Amino acid sequence: MDNSFLDYYNIAPVTSWINDMLCSIMPQGFAYLIEGLVIAVALILAYAVFAIILIYMERKVCAFFQLRLGPMRVGKWGLLQVFADVFKILIKEIIRLKNADNLLYELAPYVVILASILTFSCLPWHKGLQVIDYNIGVFFLLAVSSIEVVGIILAGWSSRNKYSLIGAMRSGAMMISYELSLGMVMLTMVVMTGTMSISGIVESQANGWNIFKGHIPAVIAFIIYLIAGNAEANRGPFDLSEAEQELTAGYHTEYSGMHFGFFYLAEYLNLFIVAGIATTIFLGGWMPFHVSGLDGFNAIMDYVPGIIWFLGKTFFIVFVLMWIKWTFPRLRIDQVLRLEWKYLLPLGMLNLLLMAILKVTGLVF
Amino acid sequence: MSIKDRILAIVPEATFTEQADLIATVPASSFRKLAEGLRYDKEDPMDFMRDIVGMDWGESLGAYYYLESTKTYNRIALRTETTDRENPLLPSVCDLWKTAEIKEREAYDFFGIKFTNNPDMRRIFLRDNWVGFPFRKDYDLNSNSLDMSNETNEEFSDDYLFDADGKELDKKNRIFGKKEFVVNIGPQHPSTHGVLRLRTSVVGETVTKVDPVCGYIHRGIEKMNESLTYPQTLALTDRLDYLAANQNRHALCMCIEKAIGIEIPERADYIRTIIDELQRIDSHLLYFACLIMDMGGLTPFFYGFRDREIILDILEKTTGGRLIQNYNRIGGVQADIYPEFQKDVKAFIKHMRGIIHEYHEVVTGNVIFTTRLKGMGILTNEDAISLGCTGGSGRASGWHNDVRKHHPYSMYGKVDFKEIVYNECDSFARYMVRMDEIMESMKIIEQLIDNIPEGDYLVKTKPIIRVPEGVYSTSVEASRGEFGVLIESKGDKVPYRLHYRSTGFPLVHAMDTVCRGNKIADLIAIGGSMDYVIPDIDR
Numbered sequence: 094m095d096n097s098f099l100d101y102y103n104i105a106p107v108t109s110w111i112n113d114m115l116c117s118i119m120p121q122g123f124a125y126l127i128e129g130l131v132i133a134v135a136l137i138l139a140y141a142v143f144a145i146i147l148i149y150m151e152r153k154v155c156a157f158f159q160l161r162l163g164p165m166r167v168g169k170w171g172l173l174q175v176f177a178d179v180f181k182i183l184i185k186e187i188i189r190l191k192n193a194d195n196l197l198y199e200l201a202p203y204v205v206i207l208a209s210i211l212t213f214s215c216l217p218w219h220k221g222l223q224v225i226d227y228n229i230g231v232f233f234l235l236a237v238s239s240i241e242v243v244g245i246i247l248a249g250w251s252s253r254n255k256y257s258l259i260g261a262m263r264s265g266a267m268m269i270s271y272e273l274s275l276g277m278v279m280l281t282m283v284v285m286t287g288t289m290s291i292s293g294i295v296e297s298q299a300n301g302w303n304i305f306k307g308h309i310p311a312v313i314a315f316i317i318y319l320i321a322g323n324a325e326a327n328r329g330p331f332d333l334s335e336a337e338q339e340l341t342a343g344y345h346t347e348y349s350g351m352h353f354g355f356f357y358l359a360e361y362l363n364l365f366i367v368a369g370i371a372t373t374i375f376l377g378g379w380m381p382f383h384v385s386g387l388d389g390f391n392a393i394m395d396y397v398p399g400i401i402w403f404l405g406k407t408f409f410i411v412f413v414l415m416w417i418k419w420t421f422p423r424l425r426i427d428q429v430l431r432l433e434w435k436y437l438l439p440l441g442m443l444n445l446l447l448m449a450i451l452k453v454t455g456l457v458f
Numbered sequence: 459m460s461i462k463d464r465i466l467a468i469v470p471e472a473t474f475t476e477q478a479d480l481i482a483t484v485p486a487s488s489f490r491k492l493a494e495g496l497r498y499d500k501e502d503p504m505d506f507m508r509d510i511v512g513m514d515w516g517e518s519l520g521a522y523y524y525l526e527s528t529k530t531y532n533r534i535a536l537r538t539e540t541t542d543r544e545n546p547l548l549p550s551v552c553d554l555w556k557t558a559e560i561k562e563r564e565a566y567d568f569f570g571i572k573f574t575n576n577p578d579m580r581r582i583f584l585r586d587n588w589v590g591f592p593f594r595k596d597y598d599l600n601s602n603s604l605d606m607s608n609e610t611n612e613e614f615s616d617d618y619l620f621d622a623d624g625k626e627l628d629k630k631n632r633i634f635g636k637k638e639f640v641v642n643i644g645p646q647h648p649s650t651h652g653v654l655r656l657r658t659s660v661v662g663e664t665v666t667k668v669d670p671v672c673g674y675i676h677r678g679i680e681k682m683n684e685s686l687t688y689p690q691t692l693a694l695t696d697r698l699d700y701l702a703a704n705q706n707r708h709a710l711c712m713c714i715e716k717a718i719g720i721e722i723p724e725r726a727d728y729i730r731t732i733i734d735e736l737q738r739i740d741s742h743l744l745y746f747a748c749l750i751m752d753m754g755g756l757t758p759f760f761y762g763f764r765d766r767e768i769i770l771d772i773l774e775k776t777t778g779g780r781l782i783q784n785y786n787r788i789g790g791v792q793a794d795i796y797p798e799f800q801k802d803v804k805a806f807i808k809h810m811r812g813i814i815h816e817y818h819e820v821v822t823g824n825v826i827f828t829t830r831l832k833g834m835g836i837l838t839n840e841d842a843i844s845l846g847c848t849g850g851s852g853r854a855s856g857w858h859n860d861v862r863k864h865h866p867y868s869m870y871g872k873v874d875f876k877e878i879v880y881n882e883c884d885s886f887a888r889y890m891v892r893m894d895e896i897m898e899s900m901k902i903i904e905q906l907i908d909n910i911p912e913g914d915y916l917v918k919t920k921p922i923i924r925v926p927e928g929v930y931s932t933s934v935e936a937s938r939g940e941f942g943v944l945i946e947s948k949g950d951k952v953p954y955r956l957h958y959r960s961t962g963f964p965l966v967h968a969m970d971t972v973c974r975g976n977k978i979a980d981l982i983a984i985g986g987s988m989d990y991v992i993p994d995i996d997r
Contacts, residue, residue, distance in 0.1 A: 159760040255641045259663070259978065329754060330826055338649040338752050339982050421826050423754025425979045426663055428829060 105221030132224055136214055140362060145175045147361040150408075151415060158419040182357075185350035190253065193347070197251035202348065202355035204244030209359040209366070211237040216369045217295050217378050219400040230291035231279050234370065235272070238325065241359070242268040245327075245334065248356070249344035260343025263426050264334030267324055270433040274321035277441030281314045281448045282307075282374045285457055295378035301385075302377035307457045310448040315375045317441050319414070322367035324429070327360060329418035333426055368410035372403060376410075379403040461502075461534050468495040477928040481522070481535045489538040490549040493523070496534070497554045502527050504534065506843050506859075507555035508933070509959045511944050512565030514594045515539065519546045519571050522944065524931070524959075528843055528857065531864040535931070540571075547618065550576035557846035560967040568593035572618045577631050579616040583673030583996060585609050593681060611657070611671075633669060634659050641978070645674040649752045649982050652992025654966065656981070663977045668970040672963075676996040683956040688714050688923040689788060691956060696782040699961060699994035701741035702936035704733050706958070707786040712867060713932040713943040714788050717925040723914045726790035731869040732803070732906050733776065733785060734934075735899040739810070740769045741937030742892040742899075745989050749889060750821055752986035753830055758821050765813065768806045775802070788923065790916030800907050807900045817893070831886035835972045835984035838883055845971065846964040849939025850895065851988050854880045854887035861935035873905045885987035892989070922951050936961050938989045958997060962990030 115124035149164075149172070156163030164171025190198065214224040215234045227233050242265055249261020283289055285307050286297045294303075304311045324331040335343030345356040372378060379399030383391045424432070451457045461480075465472050469488045475481045484492050496504040508524035520539025526532070540546045550573035552558040562573040563582040570591035572579060581588060586609065589601045615631045634640050634657070644655035653674035659667040679698065683691045695710050696703035708730055715722060747762025770780045775796050777783040785792050821827050837847060842855035852859045860877040862870040878894040880887035925947040933942040942959030965988045972988070973981045 155756070159757050160764055161760065255639070259641070259660075263663075332754065333979065336754065336979065338754060339979050341648060419757050420820065421755060421824065422750060422830065423979070424826055425830060425977055427977065428826075 103220045108221060136210065136224060140210055140213055140358070143365055144358045144361050145179065147365055147411065148178075149175045150411070151361070154412065154415045155419045158416070179354075182354045183351060187350040187352050188347075190347055193253045194251040197247045198347075199352070201244045201248035201251060202352045204247060205241050205359045206355040208237055208240035208244065209362050211240070212366050213362055215291060216366065216403075217291055217373055218403055219379050219398070222400070223292055226290065226292050228288075228290045228293075231283060231289045231294070231374075234291070235276055235279060238366070239268075239272055241363070245344050248348070252344070252347040254347050256340040256342075257344050257346050260334045260336065260340045260346070263336075264327065264344060266426065267331065267334065267429055267433075268327075270430055271321040271324040271437075274317055274433060274437045274441050275325060277438065277445055278314045278318045278321065279374070281310060281441070281445045284445065284448050284452055285311065291373060294374055295380060298377040298380050301383070302375065302380065304375045307448065307451075310444050310451060310457070311375065313440065313444045314448070315371070317437055317444070318371055318375070319410075320437060321433075322371065323414055323417065324433075326363040326367045326414075328364060328414065330421040330424050331429060332418075333423055333429065336423060338423075364411060364414060365407065368407045368414065369403070371410050372406040376406045377402075461532055464496070464499065464502075465492060465534075468492050475929070479535050479929050479931050480533075481537050481929060483537040486520075486538050486540050486548055489536070490551070492536065493549075493551045493554055496525060497551075502530050502532060504532075505555075507551075507557050507561070507846055508533075508940065509942055509944070509957070510558060510561035510565055511955075511957045512569040512571060512593065513539070513946070513955060514569055516595060517541060519543060519569055519594075521548065521565055521571065522929070523551070524942070524944075528859070533865075535929075546571045547574050548572070549574055552576045555846070556841070556844040556971075557964050557967065560963065564963075567591070570594065574618045574620050577615065577619065578633075579618060580612060582671075583676045585673075586612055592678065633657075634667065638666070643981070645671075649748075650985065650992075651748065651990060654990075654992045654995070656969065656985075658973075658978070658981065660978060663979075665973045665976055665978060665981050668973050668981070670966045670969060672966065672992075672996055674996065675993050677993075679997045680955075680957055683953055685952060687951050688925065688953065689921070691953065692786070692788070693784065695958075696779075696784060697993060698958060698997060699936060699938065699941070699991045700781050701744060701991055702737060702938065702941065702961070702994075703781065703783055704730075704737045704785055705934050705936040706941055707784075708734060708868070709932050709934040709936075709941050709943045711786045711788055712934070713930050713945055714923065714925065716932060717928070717930040717945060717947065718788075718919075718923060720789055720917060720919065722790050722917060724911050725913045726915050727868045728906055728910045729791050729795055729915060730786060731873075732903050732910075733773070733783075733791075734868070735903050736769050736772060736803070738899045738937050739896050740766050740773075742896050743769070745892050745938075745986075746817060746821070746889075749983070749986040749989075750827070752982050753827065755821070755824075755827070758817070761816060761820070765810060768809065772799070772802050772806065775799070787916060789919045790914065792916075794915045795910070800910070803903060803907055807904060810896070810900060814893075814896070822890075822893070828886060830980070830983055831884065831889060831987065832882075833884050833886075834976060834980050835885045835888075835987060836883050837968060837972050839881075841968070841971055842883075845968045847939070847968050847988075848964070849935070849937075849961060849989070850878075850891040851888050851965055851968075852939070853878060854891045855883045856881040859940065861933055861940050865933065867932070867934060869906060870902075873902050875899075875902050885984055888987040888989070924949060924951050925953070933959065938962060938991065939965070960994050960997060962992070962995045965990040966995055 153163045164174035167174040167177050212234060215230060217223040245264045246261045249257040282303060286294050288294060304315055327334055345353055379402050381394040381397055381402055383394060465482050469484050469492045472482045472484045504525040504527050506526045506528050508526055511522040513520050518539040518541045523536040525534050540548055548571055550562055552562060562576050565571050566579050567581045567583050568591060590597050615633055619629055620626055638659040641658045641660055643658050644650040645653040655671040657669040658665055679694045692707055692710060695706040698706050743762045743766040747759040750758040773783060774780045776799060777785040837855050839856045842852045842857050848859050856879060858877060858879055863877045875898045878891050878898060880891055927947055927949045929946045931942060931944040933940050939961035941961050944957040945953050946955040948954045972984055
């Protein structure tokens with residue numbers, strides 16, 4: 094198959110040209126340092142920008158589900174509302190608690206945001222535009238995303254608040270359970286694509302997205318992933334760790350100002366990350382949509398840059414997850430755990446087996 | 459055998475007053491025997507205690523006990539008293555009717571009447587360090603200055619336990635064990651539906667005990683009424699259960715009308731009934747919205763509010779008020795209905811019938827919703843009756859308790875409607891009762907709306923109303939249960955005592971029974987399904 098279309102918008106030559114130029118005028122280590130700093134700033138900026146987009150999107154989407162208009166007053170269609178809110182949260186006081194474990198209490202939001210940013214930097218945005226790309230990328234992704242639960246438990250534990258503690262315990266029980274399912278799903282797709290590198294998984298979908306190539310087991314894996322990913326992102330109907338109707342705000346009840354903001358940012362970005370990873374491993378990442386046989390159509394699709402494909406698919410899944418959140422009531426902790434241990438995990442294991450069999454017999458493409 | 463003969467057979471020295479309500483006066487010494495006799499009567503057990511009303515008659519303190527049979531719907535009121543004002547002791551009946559546990563606490567809180575052998579004689583509405591008993595007629599209103607200190611919770615409950623020989627037992631009741639993990643839910647909490655506080659003991663996530671602490675919005679409405687003229691007392695009823703504002707006021711108006719013996723025009727009765735039913739639909743829509751929101755589903759909340767808005771608009775056009783309507787007056791209603799009233803109401807009913815399927819599609823059929831509610835929060839039939847959980851929550855436990863059906867008032871005797879009863883006893887049944895009652899209420903309105911007779915909507919009454927001496931009571935089916943009014947008059951222009959039977963008070967009391975063994979998340983969902991409104995509990 095002709096994969097030349099992949100190079101149309103490839104920006105790897107640009108980045109390597111910048112690298113070569115920097116290396117030619119300064120020592121290599123110094124060049125890497127500067128590049129690292131620039132990328133870090135760019136990542137954090139992108140992180141903040143996506144958070145703002147997502148918050149605005151969530152407000153509008155949920156408003157439309159709820160027969161409302163959402164923010165309309167600040168700026169046209171309320172476009173500046175989120176900026177106003179971000180500014181407000183930045184100037185709010187960070188309250189220190191009298192009886193809390195202060196070191197852990199202040200550490201917790203940073204742990205959460207760190208895990209979130211690390212996972213965020215694994216996303217393949219475009220050909221050649223990926224910050225962290227190991228040959229064990231999937232493994233790295235699972236590992237760093239699991240750090241978040243540490244932050245949440247620290248937050249709940251150190252706040253010295255019973256609601257926070259209950260929320261953190263729920264979160265711990267839930268996230269650790271659902272990570273198993275996530276791992277199972279990732280393994281299934283690794284079996285199918287034969288690589289653990291994230292860019293490798295995307296490249297392997299040049300001739301068709303995994304969800305089409307892997308048909309039955311891939312669709313099952315996709316559904317399990319959406320459920321487990323939703324739980325990992327702590328969003329409704331799995332938002333029982335913050336369960337505002339029960340625990341007021343769960344593990345971050347006691348946080349204020351930007352410390353609360355970090356939890357809030359991380360929650361929204363986790364939603365984006367979950368959707369981004371779903372895009373990457375099931376929906377072809379930044380690969381365009383092709384229908385075999387329709388060459389004209391395919392050629393037009395190729396002219397759409399990869400980053401648009403990636404963001405388009407990701408925001409579609411974000412929308413689906415928001416749709417779920419704003420439709421369903423919340424599950425209870427025992428139901429959440431039963432769903433995972435009795436249904437999703439066994440199903441994921443069987444699915445892995447099925448995928449292996451199909452792969453060996455050549456029934457997946 | 460008539461109820462009188464039955465009482466005389468047990469307590470021959472009982473005396474009866476029949477001036478308004480049938481009241482049997484019995485001495486405190488034989489009261490307990492009579493209570494047991496009536497409660498465990500073979501043919502007609504008085505198994506539903508409607509209310510205990512504490513009283514101060516000047517030289518004596520005592521209480522009225524309103525009883526009803528769930529089989530024959532016979533009602534009787536008992537009166538007993540003690541002349542010892544320093545240490546007033548009355549026998550507790552909390553082992554016969556569970557609802558007495560909390561109703562006796564209320565009487566203790568306000569009148570200082572100690573009920574012997576009730577294991578929990580703490581104050582319930584007022585602070586533990588409150589001085590004096592405010593509903594006593596000799597209470598000095600200045601005896602409690604503003605206390606800005608934090609209130610601590612008692613570790614032990616007060617009690618007055620006696621053994622069979624009348625010797626006081628030295629036994630302490632610890633409310634929560636030393637090692638129990640007690641989570642304080644409320645009074646500032648998103649889903650206690652107001653300022654209710656539930657001290658909840660949990661093991662992991664499982665609730666082991668719920669101790670309700672009330673009084674955070676207590677305004678002393680009953681006490682205030684003792685210095686207001688009868689027309690003035692009406693203004694406060696809407697502030698009890700604001701989702702049954704019109705029904706509450708209906709009950710009080712009926713009670714005063716009964717006492718002074720005026721007939722209200724038929725047109726007013728029609729209007730009252732229709733507005734009552736609109737109010738019920740309004741309340742049930744809010745119930746739907748809040749129950750789903752308590753379970754984390756935020757979208758259906760807006761469905762309920764969308765359709766409730768139409769009712770509120772109709773109420774606003776009719777009465778001038780949306781939440782607090784002040785519509786009923788002694789002798790009729792405040793103002794006539796507006797010309798398009800019938801058209802608007804019929805349009806609403808058509809809209810509601812057309813849209814209720816949305817509710818069932820997004821909520822009733824939702825797998826998460828049903829698994830969260832089915833089989834959860836079991837309130838057995840016996841418990842519902844014993845705890846006095848009237849209204850939809852009782853009817854979901856298979857208890858036929860609709861006042862509209864069994865003690866018809868206004869137009870309810872003349873319209874055809876079904877009493878919705880479910881036998882599942884769980885949260886889901888409580889939800890379904892409300893959803894079905896919306897349909898029944900619309901049926902009632904449809905039967906009345908086209909037949910509103912012409913005529914006056916109000917009979918003129920004197921500006922100063924003097925109610926003849928006696929004890930009068932009425933009850934109506936409010937949005938969430940039986941709402942009762944008791945007036946004791948000494949022939950003045952102000953009531954000697956005006957008591958309301960709270961619809962939500964028994965429901966909050968039932969939370970302990972219903973929630974034990976369920977999870978914290980279910981506590982919130984069950985609270986939502988029980989449907990209580992706090993200003994009505996605290997009064």
